[in-house]
Amino acid sequence: MRQSYKNHVRYYAPHHFVFLPLSAAFTVAAAVKAGKTRRNKWIWTALAGAGFLTTYLAVMTRQHHSLEVQDRVVRLEMRLRYYQLTGKRLETVEEALGFGRIAALRFASDAQLPTLLDRALEENLSADEIKKAVTDWQADDMRV
Secondary structure: OOOOOOOOOOOOHHHHHHHHHHHHHHHHHHHHHHHHOOOOHHHHHHHHHHHHHHHHHHHHHHHHHHHHHHHHHHHHHHHHHHHHHHOOOOHHHHHHHHHHHHHHHOOOOOOOHHHHHHHHHHHOOOHHHHHHHOOOOOOOOOOO
8 A cells, every 4th residue: 555644654553453452451440440349459459550550651662762763864864855855954944844844744755845845934834734735745664
């Protein structure tokens, strides 16, 4: 399937559709049991707390490190690409754009990138508006 605006969100099935739902279900079940029982209430409460903490840490840790690295790679890729296309340094407008809009611009074709970048600055387009304005979507199938 060719990547587009409508399908560019990526999931890791074992994590998103197996581990997290099971972990969340365990947390809810333990919390319900803690609310209904008088015997060993503190154990069920502790299990619910541990389940919540495990679920939370699994979500945050999995994404945090890989996304930091990916963001650096995207920024460097866009600096190189913009320089190759225009002979200008992207660093001069990076702060005005912000990372979210730079990341959105990476989906634009080489032909559209310089114009869309200028338009994003002039019209203060959001990252979502930039993605919607891309006419020749360039897939990013290697992201985390």
